Amino acid sequence: MIRLQKITKMYGSGDAATLVLRGIDLEISKGEFVAIMGPSGSGKSTLLNILGTLDRPSSGQYDFEDTGTTDLSKDQLALFRRHILGFVFQGFNLLKKTTALENVEMPLIYQGVSLRERRKRAYEALKNVGLEHRCMYDPSQLSGGQQQRVAIARAIVTRPKVLIADEPTGNLDTKRSHEIMQLISGFNREGITVIMVTHEEEMAEYASRIIRLRDGMIEKDGHDAA
Numbered sequence: 001m002i003r004l005q006k007i008t009k010m011y012g013s014g015d016a017a018t019l020v021l022r023g024i025d026l027e028i029s030k031g032e033f034v035a036i037m038g039p040s041g042s043g044k045s046t047l048l049n050i051l052g053t054l055d056r057p058s059s060g061q062y063d064f065e066d067t068g069t070t071d072l073s074k075d076q077l078a079l080f081r082r083h084i085l086g087f088v089f090q091g092f093n094l095l096k097k098t099t100a101l102e103n104v105e106m107p108l109i110y111q112g113v114s115l116r117e118r119r120k121r122a123y124e125a126l127k128n129v130g131l132e133h134r135c136m137y138d139p140s141q142l143s144g145g146q147q148q149r150v151a152i153a154r155a156i157v158t159r160p161k162v163l164i165a166d167e168p169t170g171n172l173d174t175k176r177s178h179e180i181m182q183l184i185s186g187f188n189r190e191g192i193t194v195i196m197v198t199h200e201e202e203m204a205e206y207a208s209r210i211i212r213l214r215d216g217m218i219e220k221d222g223h224d225a226a
Contacts, residue, residue, distance in 0.1 A: 001029055001193060007050060008022060008060055009050065009216075022215070022216040023060070028193065028195065031193055032194070032208060034193075034194065035209070035211070036195065036211050037204055037212050042214050042216070043216040048197045052085055053077045053080055064084070082111060083111070083160075087164050087165075088165040089167075092147045092171075096140065100134055103150055103154055104154045107154060108121060108158065125153035129149040129153045131146060134146060148180050151168075163194045168196065177200070181206045209222060210222070
């Protein structure tokens with residue numbers, strides 16, 4: 001499904017140049033749940049951004065199924081993200097003074113879905129994360145765990161092939177973190193491929209595969225990565 005070949009990422013130039021990724025080769029199959037781990041500065045967030053097409057590699061090839069994403073224009077990448085990927089961030093990134101239902105609807109607006117259909121799908125997505133009774137609440141009226149549930153509903157409302165999660169439990173206590181991970185695991189069991197960055201070993205255990213980075217390279221990869 002996903003293939004990275006000799007991916008590098010360089011920031012800056014000249015004496016200020018920093019090589020963050022150093023020739024990453026990686027394949028991720030459809031339906032996998034992959035956790036990416038590593039110390040600060042290892043390149044895990046940069047790798048996730050490239051996988052999510054939020055950043056371009058400096059060199060190398062990123063293929064998604066039959067599409068070479070490194071050759072796509074900005075507009076084509078935007079369409080790719082809109083229809084193929086769902087994103088969950090540590091900071092939730094919800095719109096303030098906007099109801100949970102309206103937050104979840106947003107990606108469907110960009111897809112051109114009709115008002116009636118997107119309201120229906122947004123409500124169903126909130127129901128899937130157990131928040132249909134909070135659909136008219138805005139983020140200030142929700143707990144951190146509830147806000148992250150809304151963010152997950154927003155990510156899956158477009159029925160993406162891949163869920164990209166960047167430290168999805170980083171702002172939550174242990175109980176809420178496990179609740180969120182159980183939700184993400186449930187969507188993975190339904191067929192969504194999950195790629196998650198985390199620094200928490202306990203959360204990484206939900207994944208079927210752990211990739212550990214160090215100094216911009218893959219140090220360990222597999223079920224025995226721990």
